[in-house]
Amino acid sequence: MTIHTELTDSLTLSEDAQDLLFRTARTANTFSTEPVSDEQLRAIYELVKWAPTSMNNQPLRMALIRSAEGRQRLLPHMAEGNRAKTESAPVSVILAADTEFHETLPRVFPHAPGAKDLFADAGGRAATARLNASLQVGYFIMGVRAAGLAAGPMTGFDAAGVDREFFPDGAWQSLVVVNIGKPGENPWLERLPRLDYNEVVSTH
Template structure:
Protein backbone atom coordinates (compact mmCIF):
# COMPACT_ATOMS: atom_id res chain seq x y z
CA UNK A 1 0.00 0.00 0.00
CA UNK A 2 1.18 3.54 -0.67
CA UNK A 3 0.96 6.74 1.28
CA UNK A 4 -1.27 9.69 0.80
CA UNK A 5 1.08 12.53 -0.28
CA UNK A 6 -0.19 14.73 2.56
CA UNK A 7 1.24 12.35 5.17
CA UNK A 8 4.83 12.72 6.35
CA UNK A 9 5.25 9.24 7.83
CA UNK A 10 6.97 6.75 5.56
CA UNK A 11 4.94 4.03 3.86
CA UNK A 12 6.52 1.48 6.16
CA UNK A 13 5.56 3.41 9.29
CA UNK A 14 2.01 4.00 8.10
CA UNK A 15 1.57 0.33 7.31
CA UNK A 16 3.14 -0.81 10.60
CA UNK A 17 0.88 1.39 12.70
CA UNK A 18 -2.35 1.31 10.71
CA UNK A 19 -2.84 -0.43 7.35
CA UNK A 20 -1.12 -3.76 7.97
CA UNK A 21 -1.68 -3.86 11.74
CA UNK A 22 -4.38 -6.23 12.93
CA UNK A 23 -5.85 -7.45 16.19
CA UNK A 24 -4.06 -10.71 16.99
CA UNK A 25 -6.00 -13.71 18.22
CA UNK A 26 -3.06 -16.12 18.57
CA UNK A 27 0.50 -15.56 19.70
CA UNK A 28 3.84 -17.30 19.37
CA UNK A 29 5.80 -18.41 22.43
CA UNK A 30 8.41 -15.65 21.95
CA UNK A 31 8.53 -13.64 25.17
CA UNK A 32 7.80 -9.94 25.51
CA UNK A 33 10.57 -8.34 27.54
CA UNK A 34 10.41 -5.74 30.28
CA UNK A 35 12.56 -3.54 28.03
CA UNK A 36 9.93 -3.70 25.30
CA UNK A 37 7.11 -2.82 27.69
CA UNK A 38 9.12 0.10 29.09
CA UNK A 39 9.94 1.33 25.58
CA UNK A 40 6.25 1.22 24.65
CA UNK A 41 5.31 3.27 27.69
CA UNK A 42 8.20 5.71 27.26
CA UNK A 43 6.94 6.43 23.73
CA UNK A 44 3.22 6.74 24.31
CA UNK A 45 3.47 8.80 27.50
CA UNK A 46 4.13 11.84 25.29
CA UNK A 47 0.72 11.68 23.61
CA UNK A 48 -1.77 14.35 24.73
CA UNK A 49 -4.32 14.18 27.52
CA UNK A 50 -6.48 16.95 28.96
CA UNK A 51 -4.33 19.18 31.19
CA UNK A 52 -1.66 16.47 30.93
CA UNK A 53 -3.65 14.48 33.49
CA UNK A 54 -2.32 11.03 32.41
CA UNK A 55 -4.88 8.82 34.22
CA UNK A 56 -3.94 5.54 32.49
CA UNK A 57 -2.59 2.80 34.74
CA UNK A 58 -1.36 -0.63 33.66
CA UNK A 59 -1.17 -4.00 35.37
CA UNK A 60 1.24 -6.41 33.66
CA UNK A 61 0.07 -10.02 34.01
CA UNK A 62 2.81 -12.51 33.27
CA UNK A 63 2.98 -15.02 36.12
CA UNK A 64 0.97 -18.25 36.08
CA UNK A 65 -0.74 -17.23 39.31
CA UNK A 66 -1.68 -13.78 37.99
CA UNK A 67 -2.91 -15.24 34.72
CA UNK A 68 -5.20 -17.72 36.50
CA UNK A 69 -6.62 -14.89 38.60
CA UNK A 70 -7.35 -12.93 35.42
CA UNK A 71 -8.70 -15.80 33.32
CA UNK A 72 -11.66 -16.44 35.58
CA UNK A 73 -12.92 -12.92 34.79
CA UNK A 74 -12.44 -13.14 31.00
CA UNK A 75 -15.33 -14.07 28.74
CA UNK A 76 -15.21 -17.66 27.55
CA UNK A 77 -14.10 -16.75 24.03
CA UNK A 78 -11.22 -14.63 25.30
CA UNK A 79 -9.76 -17.16 27.74
CA UNK A 80 -7.70 -19.36 25.36
CA UNK A 81 -5.86 -16.46 23.72
CA UNK A 82 -5.28 -14.76 27.06
CA UNK A 83 -3.90 -17.97 28.49
CA UNK A 84 -1.52 -18.38 25.53
CA UNK A 85 -0.30 -14.78 25.16
CA UNK A 86 3.27 -14.08 26.36
CA UNK A 87 2.04 -11.12 28.40
CA UNK A 88 -1.30 -9.50 29.11
CA UNK A 89 -1.79 -5.92 30.29
CA UNK A 90 -4.90 -4.67 32.07
CA UNK A 91 -5.31 -0.98 31.23
CA UNK A 92 -7.24 1.02 33.79
CA UNK A 93 -8.29 4.57 34.65
CA UNK A 94 -7.06 6.05 37.93
CA UNK A 95 -9.93 8.00 39.50
CA UNK A 96 -7.40 9.78 41.73
CA UNK A 97 -5.29 11.07 38.84
CA UNK A 98 -5.66 14.58 40.30
CA UNK A 99 -3.14 13.71 43.02
CA UNK A 100 -0.41 13.94 40.36
CA UNK A 101 -1.64 17.14 38.71
CA UNK A 102 0.58 19.57 40.68
CA UNK A 103 3.65 17.72 39.34
CA UNK A 104 2.50 17.12 35.73
CA UNK A 105 0.66 20.43 35.23
CA UNK A 106 2.76 22.90 37.24
CA UNK A 107 1.56 26.06 35.48
CA UNK A 108 -1.60 26.38 37.56
CA UNK A 109 -1.33 26.39 41.35
CA UNK A 110 -4.36 24.75 42.89
CA UNK A 111 -5.13 22.72 39.76
CA UNK A 112 -5.73 19.66 41.94
CA UNK A 113 -8.67 21.43 43.57
CA UNK A 114 -10.51 21.58 40.22
CA UNK A 115 -11.07 17.84 40.56
CA UNK A 116 -11.96 17.58 44.24
CA UNK A 117 -15.42 16.23 43.35
CA UNK A 118 -15.19 12.52 42.44
CA UNK A 119 -18.33 12.85 40.32
CA UNK A 120 -16.54 15.30 38.04
CA UNK A 121 -13.21 13.51 38.22
CA UNK A 122 -14.22 10.00 37.17
CA UNK A 123 -15.59 10.88 33.69
CA UNK A 124 -12.42 12.85 32.99
CA UNK A 125 -10.32 9.88 34.07
CA UNK A 126 -12.28 7.47 31.89
CA UNK A 127 -12.20 9.67 28.79
CA UNK A 128 -8.50 10.47 28.96
CA UNK A 129 -7.41 6.96 29.93
CA UNK A 130 -9.42 5.68 26.96
CA UNK A 131 -7.44 8.03 24.71
CA UNK A 132 -4.28 6.60 26.23
CA UNK A 133 -5.48 3.05 25.53
CA UNK A 134 -5.46 3.93 21.82
CA UNK A 135 -1.97 5.38 22.12
CA UNK A 136 -0.84 2.24 23.94
CA UNK A 137 -2.06 -0.02 21.14
CA UNK A 138 -0.13 2.09 18.61
CA UNK A 139 2.92 1.85 20.86
CA UNK A 140 2.69 -1.94 20.84
CA UNK A 141 2.58 -1.85 17.04
CA UNK A 142 5.53 0.57 16.95
CA UNK A 143 7.51 -2.05 18.89
CA UNK A 144 6.85 -4.54 16.09
CA UNK A 145 4.48 -6.54 18.29
CA UNK A 146 0.83 -7.44 17.88
CA UNK A 147 -1.88 -6.27 20.27
CA UNK A 148 -5.08 -8.13 21.05
CA UNK A 149 -7.30 -5.62 22.90
CA UNK A 150 -10.44 -7.02 24.53
CA UNK A 151 -13.41 -5.62 26.39
CA UNK A 152 -15.01 -9.02 26.89
CA UNK A 153 -14.37 -9.44 30.61
CA UNK A 154 -16.03 -8.83 33.96
CA UNK A 155 -14.71 -5.38 34.84
CA UNK A 156 -16.09 -5.37 38.36
CA UNK A 157 -14.53 -8.78 38.94
CA UNK A 158 -11.13 -7.69 37.61
CA UNK A 159 -11.25 -4.55 39.73
CA UNK A 160 -12.10 -6.50 42.87
CA UNK A 161 -9.44 -9.11 42.09
CA UNK A 162 -6.56 -6.75 41.38
CA UNK A 163 -7.47 -3.20 42.35
CA UNK A 164 -9.34 -3.55 45.63
CA UNK A 165 -6.79 -1.26 47.30
CA UNK A 166 -6.55 1.20 44.38
CA UNK A 167 -8.90 3.75 42.79
CA UNK A 168 -8.40 2.08 39.39
CA UNK A 169 -11.17 0.97 37.05
CA UNK A 170 -10.29 -1.51 34.31
CA UNK A 171 -11.08 -0.45 30.73
CA UNK A 172 -9.38 -2.87 28.33
CA UNK A 173 -7.35 -6.06 28.58
CA UNK A 174 -4.60 -6.31 25.94
CA UNK A 175 -2.72 -9.45 24.95
CA UNK A 176 0.73 -8.64 23.54
CA UNK A 177 3.24 -10.69 21.59
CA UNK A 178 4.38 -11.89 18.21
CA UNK A 179 1.47 -13.22 16.14
CA UNK A 180 1.05 -16.99 16.06
CA UNK A 181 -0.57 -19.25 13.47
CA UNK A 182 -3.89 -18.07 12.06
CA UNK A 183 -3.64 -14.91 14.13
CA UNK A 184 -5.83 -12.73 11.94
CA UNK A 185 -9.49 -12.66 11.13
CA UNK A 186 -10.68 -11.32 7.79
CA UNK A 187 -10.03 -7.60 7.43
CA UNK A 188 -13.31 -5.73 7.92
CA UNK A 189 -14.21 -2.63 5.88
CA UNK A 190 -13.82 0.91 7.15
CA UNK A 191 -16.10 3.88 6.54
CA UNK A 192 -14.99 6.35 3.88
CA UNK A 193 -14.12 9.99 4.53
CA UNK A 194 -17.42 11.18 3.03
CA UNK A 195 -19.40 8.96 5.39
CA UNK A 196 -17.74 10.33 8.49
CA UNK A 197 -16.73 13.95 7.97
CA UNK A 198 -19.09 16.93 7.95
CA UNK A 199 -18.32 20.62 7.65
CA UNK A 200 -19.89 23.63 9.34
Protein backbone atom coordinates in the same frame (compact mmCIF):
# COMPACT_ATOMS: atom_id res chain seq x y z
CA MET B 1 1.91 -6.44 1.91
CA THR B 2 1.92 -2.68 1.50
CA ILE B 3 -1.45 -1.14 0.78
CA HIS B 4 -1.12 1.82 -1.58
CA THR B 5 -3.54 4.72 -1.69
CA GLU B 6 -3.50 7.90 -3.71
CA LEU B 7 -3.22 9.87 -0.46
CA THR B 8 -0.14 8.16 0.98
CA ASP B 9 2.20 10.94 -0.16
CA SER B 10 0.09 13.53 1.65
CA LEU B 11 1.41 12.23 4.99
CA THR B 12 4.83 12.99 6.45
CA LEU B 13 5.14 9.55 8.06
CA SER B 14 6.85 7.01 5.82
CA GLU B 15 4.63 4.56 3.96
CA ASP B 16 6.19 1.64 5.83
CA ALA B 17 5.41 3.30 9.16
CA GLN B 18 1.85 4.04 8.02
CA ASP B 19 1.42 0.35 7.23
CA LEU B 20 3.02 -0.79 10.50
CA LEU B 21 0.78 1.39 12.65
CA PHE B 22 -2.47 1.35 10.69
CA ARG B 23 -3.11 -0.22 7.30
CA THR B 24 -1.56 -3.67 7.70
CA ALA B 25 -1.72 -3.81 11.51
CA ARG B 26 -4.23 -6.33 12.81
CA THR B 27 -5.69 -7.47 16.12
CA ALA B 28 -4.00 -10.76 17.01
CA ASN B 29 -6.05 -13.69 18.27
CA THR B 30 -3.20 -16.18 18.67
CA PHE B 31 0.37 -15.66 19.83
CA SER B 32 3.71 -17.39 19.41
CA THR B 33 5.81 -18.52 22.36
CA GLU B 34 8.36 -15.76 21.72
CA PRO B 35 8.62 -13.72 24.95
CA VAL B 36 7.97 -10.01 25.36
CA SER B 37 10.73 -8.41 27.39
CA ASP B 38 10.45 -5.87 30.17
CA GLU B 39 12.64 -3.61 28.02
CA GLN B 40 10.11 -3.73 25.18
CA LEU B 41 7.24 -2.87 27.51
CA ARG B 42 9.24 -0.05 29.06
CA ALA B 43 10.11 1.30 25.60
CA ILE B 44 6.42 1.27 24.63
CA TYR B 45 5.48 3.28 27.70
CA GLU B 46 8.38 5.72 27.31
CA LEU B 47 7.12 6.47 23.79
CA VAL B 48 3.38 6.77 24.35
CA LYS B 49 3.60 8.78 27.58
CA TRP B 50 4.28 11.87 25.46
CA ALA B 51 0.85 11.80 23.79
CA PRO B 52 -1.62 14.47 24.99
CA THR B 53 -4.18 14.28 27.77
CA SER B 54 -6.34 17.00 29.31
CA MET B 55 -4.19 19.18 31.57
CA ASN B 56 -1.51 16.51 31.19
CA ASN B 57 -3.45 14.45 33.75
CA GLN B 58 -2.13 11.04 32.54
CA PRO B 59 -4.67 8.81 34.33
CA LEU B 60 -3.75 5.55 32.56
CA ARG B 61 -2.42 2.80 34.83
CA MET B 62 -1.18 -0.64 33.78
CA ALA B 63 -1.07 -4.00 35.50
CA LEU B 64 1.21 -6.48 33.72
CA ILE B 65 0.04 -10.08 33.87
CA ARG B 66 3.05 -12.34 33.32
CA SER B 67 3.04 -15.12 35.88
CA ALA B 68 0.97 -18.28 35.79
CA GLU B 69 -0.59 -17.23 39.09
CA GLY B 70 -1.54 -13.82 37.74
CA ARG B 71 -3.01 -15.36 34.60
CA GLN B 72 -5.13 -17.77 36.61
CA ARG B 73 -6.48 -14.83 38.58
CA LEU B 74 -7.38 -13.00 35.36
CA LEU B 75 -8.82 -15.80 33.21
CA PRO B 76 -12.06 -16.40 35.16
CA HIS B 77 -13.04 -12.77 34.55
CA MET B 78 -12.49 -12.92 30.79
CA ALA B 79 -15.40 -13.64 28.44
CA GLU B 80 -15.31 -17.24 27.28
CA GLY B 81 -14.24 -16.30 23.77
CA ASN B 82 -11.26 -14.34 25.12
CA ARG B 83 -9.84 -16.90 27.55
CA ALA B 84 -7.77 -19.08 25.21
CA LYS B 85 -6.05 -16.13 23.55
CA THR B 86 -5.34 -14.53 26.94
CA GLU B 87 -3.93 -17.79 28.27
CA SER B 88 -1.56 -18.11 25.30
CA ALA B 89 -0.28 -14.53 25.17
CA PRO B 90 3.25 -13.91 26.51
CA VAL B 91 1.95 -10.95 28.48
CA SER B 92 -1.44 -9.38 29.11
CA VAL B 93 -1.88 -5.83 30.33
CA ILE B 94 -4.87 -4.54 32.25
CA LEU B 95 -5.26 -0.89 31.28
CA ALA B 96 -7.09 1.10 33.93
CA ALA B 97 -8.10 4.66 34.76
CA ASP B 98 -6.84 6.09 38.03
CA THR B 99 -9.73 8.05 39.53
CA GLU B 100 -7.29 9.65 41.98
CA PHE B 101 -5.12 11.08 39.18
CA HIS B 102 -5.57 14.56 40.64
CA GLU B 103 -3.06 13.71 43.37
CA THR B 104 -0.23 13.91 40.81
CA LEU B 105 -1.51 17.05 39.04
CA PRO B 106 0.65 19.48 41.08
CA ARG B 107 3.72 17.70 39.68
CA VAL B 108 2.64 17.07 36.08
CA PHE B 109 0.71 20.33 35.57
CA PRO B 110 2.62 22.90 37.63
CA HIS B 111 1.42 25.85 35.50
CA ALA B 112 -1.85 25.94 37.48
CA PRO B 113 -1.16 25.44 41.19
CA GLY B 114 -4.87 25.09 41.96
CA ALA B 115 -5.56 22.48 39.27
CA LYS B 116 -6.02 19.69 41.80
CA ASP B 117 -8.92 21.57 43.37
CA LEU B 118 -10.82 21.50 40.07
CA PHE B 119 -11.35 17.77 40.56
CA ALA B 120 -12.76 17.73 44.07
CA ASP B 121 -15.99 16.15 42.80
CA ALA B 122 -15.43 12.37 42.67
CA GLY B 123 -17.99 11.77 39.93
CA GLY B 124 -16.59 14.37 37.56
CA ARG B 125 -13.08 13.24 38.34
CA ALA B 126 -13.91 9.62 37.48
CA ALA B 127 -15.45 10.68 34.16
CA THR B 128 -12.36 12.73 33.30
CA ALA B 129 -10.11 9.83 34.27
CA ARG B 130 -11.97 7.36 32.07
CA LEU B 131 -12.09 9.67 29.06
CA ASN B 132 -8.40 10.54 29.13
CA ALA B 133 -7.26 7.03 30.00
CA SER B 134 -9.30 5.78 27.04
CA LEU B 135 -7.34 8.18 24.81
CA GLN B 136 -4.17 6.71 26.27
CA VAL B 137 -5.39 3.19 25.52
CA GLY B 138 -5.37 4.11 21.84
CA TYR B 139 -1.87 5.55 22.14
CA PHE B 140 -0.74 2.37 23.91
CA ILE B 141 -1.99 0.14 21.10
CA MET B 142 -0.08 2.27 18.59
CA GLY B 143 3.01 1.95 20.77
CA VAL B 144 2.73 -1.84 20.79
CA ARG B 145 2.58 -1.81 16.99
CA ALA B 146 5.55 0.58 16.83
CA ALA B 147 7.53 -2.00 18.81
CA GLY B 148 6.86 -4.58 16.09
CA LEU B 149 4.47 -6.52 18.30
CA ALA B 150 0.82 -7.44 17.87
CA ALA B 151 -1.84 -6.16 20.24
CA GLY B 152 -5.08 -7.94 21.04
CA PRO B 153 -7.27 -5.39 22.88
CA MET B 154 -10.40 -6.75 24.55
CA THR B 155 -13.33 -5.23 26.41
CA GLY B 156 -15.03 -8.61 26.78
CA PHE B 157 -14.40 -9.19 30.47
CA ASP B 158 -16.02 -8.65 33.85
CA ALA B 159 -14.57 -5.27 34.74
CA ALA B 160 -16.02 -5.27 38.25
CA GLY B 161 -14.50 -8.69 38.87
CA VAL B 162 -11.11 -7.63 37.54
CA ASP B 163 -11.20 -4.52 39.72
CA ARG B 164 -11.99 -6.57 42.84
CA GLU B 165 -9.21 -9.00 42.03
CA PHE B 166 -6.43 -6.60 41.05
CA PHE B 167 -7.44 -3.12 42.27
CA PRO B 168 -9.24 -3.70 45.57
CA ASP B 169 -8.71 -0.17 46.89
CA GLY B 170 -11.17 1.09 44.24
CA ALA B 171 -9.08 3.91 42.79
CA TRP B 172 -8.17 2.15 39.55
CA GLN B 173 -10.99 1.15 37.17
CA SER B 174 -10.19 -1.34 34.41
CA LEU B 175 -10.99 -0.33 30.82
CA VAL B 176 -9.32 -2.77 28.44
CA VAL B 177 -7.22 -5.92 28.62
CA VAL B 178 -4.56 -6.08 25.91
CA ASN B 179 -2.71 -9.26 24.96
CA ILE B 180 0.76 -8.56 23.55
CA GLY B 181 3.20 -10.70 21.61
CA LYS B 182 4.29 -11.97 18.23
CA PRO B 183 1.43 -13.38 16.14
CA GLY B 184 0.92 -17.14 16.35
CA GLU B 185 -0.73 -19.61 14.00
CA ASN B 186 -3.69 -18.22 12.03
CA PRO B 187 -3.77 -15.04 14.14
CA TRP B 188 -6.06 -12.88 12.00
CA LEU B 189 -9.77 -12.81 11.44
CA GLU B 190 -11.16 -11.50 8.16
CA ARG B 191 -10.29 -7.86 7.60
CA LEU B 192 -13.43 -5.83 8.19
CA PRO B 193 -14.38 -2.73 6.16
CA ARG B 194 -13.96 0.83 7.38
CA LEU B 195 -16.32 3.75 6.86
CA ASP B 196 -15.46 6.18 4.07
CA TYR B 197 -14.34 9.75 4.68
CA ASN B 198 -17.63 11.25 3.48
CA GLU B 199 -19.58 9.06 5.88
CA VAL B 200 -17.90 10.45 8.98
CA VAL B 201 -16.82 14.00 8.09
CA SER B 202 -18.93 17.11 7.77
CA THR B 203 -17.64 20.57 6.92
CA HIS B 204 -19.20 23.77 8.32
